[in-house]
Amino acid sequence: MVETFYEVMRRQGITRRSFLKYCSLTAASLGLGPAFVPRIAHAMETKPRTPVLWLHGLECTCCSESFIRSGHPLAKDAVLSMISLDYDDTIMTAAGHQAEAILKEVMTKYKGNYILAVEGNPPLNQEGMSCIIGGKPFIEQLKHVAKDAKAIISWGSCASWGCVQAAKPNPTQATPVHKVIFDKPIIKVPGCPPIAEVMTGVITYMLTFDRLPELDRQGRPKMFYGQRIHDKCYRRPHFDAGQFAEAWDDEGSRKGYCLYKMGCKGPTTYNACSTVRWNGGVSFPIQSGHGCIGCSEDGFWDKGSFYDRVTDIQQFGVEANADKVGGAALGVVGAAVVAHAAVSAIKQSKNKSGNDQ
Amino acid sequence: MLSSQDMQEAAAHGRSVKAVYVYEAPVRLWHWVNALAITVLALSGWFIASPLPSQPGEASANFLMGYIRFAHFAAGYMLLVGFLGRLYWAFVGNHHARQLFVLPIFNGTWWKEVVFELRWYLFLERNPKKYVGHNPLAQFSMFTLFLTTTLFMIVTGFALYGEGAQEGSWSHTLFTSWVIPLFGQSQDVHTWHHLGLWVMGLFVLVHVYAAIREDIMSRQSMVSTMLSGWRMFKDDKP
Numbered sequence: 232m233v234e235t236f237y238e239v240m241r242r243q244g245i246t247r248r249s250f251l252k253y254c255s256l257t258a259a260s261l262g263l264g265p266a267f268v269p270r271i272a273h274a275m276e277t278k279p280r281t282p283v284l285w286l287h288g289l290e291c292t293c294c295s296e297s298f299i300r301s302g303h304p305l306a307k308d309a310v311l312s313m314i315s316l317d318y319d320d321t322i323m324t325a326a327g328h329q330a331e332a333i334l335k336e337v338m339t340k341y342k343g344n345y346i347l348a349v350e351g352n353p354p355l356n357q358e359g360m361s362c363i364i365g366g367k368p369f370i371e372q373l374k375h376v377a378k379d380a381k382a383i384i385s386w387g388s389c390a391s392w393g394c395v396q397a398a399k400p401n402p403t404q405a406t407p408v409h410k411v412i413f414d415k416p417i418i419k420v421p422g423c424p425p426i427a428e429v430m431t432g433v434i435t436y437m438l439t440f441d442r443l444p445e446l447d448r449q450g451r452p453k454m455f456y457g458q459r460i461h462d463k464c465y466r467r468p469h470f471d472a473g474q475f476a477e478a479w480d481d482e483g484s485r486k487g488y489c490l491y492k493m494g495c496k497g498p499t500t501y502n503a504c505s506t507v508r509w510n511g512g513v514s515f516p517i518q519s520g521h522g523c524i525g526c527s528e529d530g531f532w533d534k535g536s537f538y539d540r541v542t543d544i545q546q547f548g549v550e551a552n553a554d555k556v557g558g559a560a561l562g563v564v565g566a567a568v569v570a571h572a573a574v575s576a577i578k579q580s581k582n583k584s585g586n587d588q
Numbered sequence: 589m590l591s592s593q594d595m596q597e598a599a600a601h602g603r604s605v606k607a608v609y610v611y612e613a614p615v616r617l618w619h620w621v622n623a624l625a626i627t628v629l630a631l632s633g634w635f636i637a638s639p640l641p642s643q644p645g646e647a648s649a650n651f652l653m654g655y656i657r658f659a660h661f662a663a664g665y666m667l668l669v670g671f672l673g674r675l676y677w678a679f680v681g682n683h684h685a686r687q688l689f690v691l692p693i694f695n696g697t698w699w700k701e702v703v704f705e706l707r708w709y710l711f712l713e714r715n716p717k718k719y720v721g722h723n724p725l726a727q728f729s730m731f732t733l734f735l736t737t738t739l740f741m742i743v744t745g746f747a748l749y750g751e752g753a754q755e756g757s758w759s760h761t762l763f764t765s766w767v768i769p770l771f772g773q774s775q776d777v778h779t780w781h782h783l784g785l786w787v788m789g790l791f792v793l794v795h796v797y798a799a800i801r802e803d804i805m806s807r808q809s810m811v812s813t814m815l816s817g818w819r820m821f822k823d824d825k826p
Contacts, residue, residue: 473643473652499774528773557786
């Protein structure tokens, strides 16, 4: 029997009043107008729950940890009422052959209609032996389950970009999902971890509208990754005023000045931390006094220090930033110009004296 | 139309001076507007990457970083508009106006002249040649150092500008939307844009030195030509 979301929620003792409150909260958190509340309610009342298969590759489970702390909607609602989380080897009760059997059952029963959520990524070196799930390399499970999926959600920076396990020299050749699966729509939800409400928000959107959220060129949902941390940072007025913390224990730090000079990556990081914030909207890194490290950006782990504004350039194989490279080049050329000018002056005076005679 | 120094030199050497009109008014105007824009861009850009010491007082009473960024963006627009105007003039101006944009790389003689100029700068040639427009080596470095760097800075610069202007703005649509994915992420674009500042600095150093040196040592005027438009020759020899 196929249950709708609404039926499941009612069965769990949720009143219609709470249900409608939940619908309006969800609409608000997605940035939608009040007109969308009845549409969300209607969708919840009529649509069957979409099965989600949640696979874990090379990862640290921080995405799951974040997800289960979602406040709007509650992770409980997301997992038990909205979606049908049928496989998640980290939190499911079943284990071993029983667990793998569920995977097979959902894949046949809902062929082409389930969502594949991937946390972590497959390592490709040593024939994928660095990550074994159910006795097989993770890459095999990933490709197998992806084959009949409707869409893939890449949870976190691991699945989206590669993250720390893909840092140079990437010994296991950890590879993000979009570089091994090419024939399915992939939604990247980067971050280490992503914000809980962003994760549940993406799922809610997909269920409500039965389509993927609008993505940017790099495959991230525009509604959460369309702006930089810097654009909506509450310390932005201090940036514009030219008021910066210059050390971790100085007056500027205490007064909550901009952390730009301390290497904050807010100006180059696309995420919703400064608007949605963390732990139910309590705080986010900059509010806690530390700069953003840019964890939702591609390659953030290989872009030099978290505490430099002008970061090192890795392309040359040396540890130097643009100012050191440019300063050295300018010094060399400057010295060459001076030397050249000196020789030119000698030559000119010789020519002059030659002409005068 | 001779500059006072050229007059004196011409008089001192007792030679007749031949002059050719090379740089038309729009080219000269662009040159100096561009020079001003680059100076403002370099200075303000430096202070965006490495801001001045923290300002005292309330945030509402200060707007230093805002003004610096405004100067940078305004000068950036000047650079872009100037560049577009200069590009237009390459089509409608005289043939010297096209030198900046087209390298005659399939012309063997031109390459020989490049080598000759290199030898002149390496003190291997006793006497310089006469050129009405850019000498081939100058043309080569104008194209590789100046033109490509300027284009690179305009593209990366407006891609970064579009980040703040956000989606829907012309700079985001035209540049940010593809430049950021091309480089990987925003921080990379910042780093390379910053490196571009140093390349431009190198160009200015070499450009100013070469112009002054050639003004003194070559057989034609240099600095005054970009002011008056006329190229003076200091002798009648071919």
